Amino acid sequence: MKITLSLAYSALFYGLSFAYETVEEAAVIARSLVDHSADFIGTMATTFPSNSPILPGQPFSLQEYYASCHHNGSLTLLFLPISRHSRNILASPGRSASISITSEIPAASRARLALIGNVTIFEDLKGVPDVDSLQRCYLERHPDAKRWLPDDEDAAHISYWARFDPHSIYFVGGFGGEHYIGFIPLPMYQAVGDIERSSGGAGTILLQD
Numbered sequence: 001m002k003i004t005l006s007l008a009y010s011a012l013f014y015g016l017s018f019a020y021e022t023v024e025e026a027a028v029i030a031r032s033l034v035d036h037s038a039d040f041i042g043t044m045a046t047t048f049p050s051n052s053p054i055l056p057g058q059p060f061s062l063q064e065y066y067a068s069c070h071h072n073g074s075l076t077l078l079f080l081p082i083s084r085h086s087r088n089i090l091a092s093p094g095r096s097a098s099i100s101i102t103s104e105i106p107a108a109s110r111a112r113l114a115l116i117g118n119v120t121i122f123e124d125l126k127g128v129p130d131v132d133s134l135q136r137c138y139l140e141r142h143p144d145a146k147r148w149l150p151d152d153e154d155a156a157h158i159s160y161w162a163r164f165d166p167h168s169i170y171f172v173g174g175f176g177g178e179h180y181i182g183f184i185p186l187p188m189y190q191a192v193g194d195i196e197r198s199s200g201g202a203g204t205i206l207l208q209d
């Protein structure tokens, strides 16, 4: 009886309680985390190819630099063929990867999101749209990357500019009873860039616990 009651109580608490943010607000918070990150480092996840001699089909996650230089929330990456992630992405037919980004002080009660998408690698530097402003934007976030820029013969590693285009966005606002948890439609996530531009930046968004 006691168990039934406490189960009913939890169902009431988690099921009927309100969410602080709507999905539209979740999209704004998501873009705020992506665009105004303290370090512009996300956790990237890729999958070892099924014919990998090491860890076939196994997941792999590791931190990765990114920069948010596009209005639609696609991310700019420096793609180093030598890296494990890059090799997994190249072996994946859809060039698939996921990147997760969390609040400045990560906690179960705080917002975070996972972007699932595809990586477009620009093997020809001349084919990179707006490469100068892209490079400037990226180096503002990651000044140390000047040592491994594409087309630098003295660079420590071969690298290429790449763009990560999310096709799905999964958002966890915090505890489920209090926050929005679920997918954010791509057009909603992409449109926040236009709101930010017209309101002169979204630096004022309050991220609740």
Ligand SMILES: *[C@@H]1O[C@H](CO)[C@@H](O)[C@H](O)[C@H]1NC(C)=O
Binding pocket: 093, 094, 095, 096, 117, 118
């Ligand atoms: C992105 O990845 C998904 C999942 O692998 C795939 O279905 C889709 O075709 C890919 N899109 C592009 C543009 O490569």
Ligand SMILES: *[C@@H]1O[C@H](CO)[C@@H](O)[C@H](O)[C@H]1NC(C)=O
Binding pocket: 070, 071, 072, 073, 074, 165, 166
């Ligand atoms: C995002 O914008 C860039 C240009 O800034 C474009 O190349 C890319 O295709 C867009 N991505 C998506 C998913 O719409």
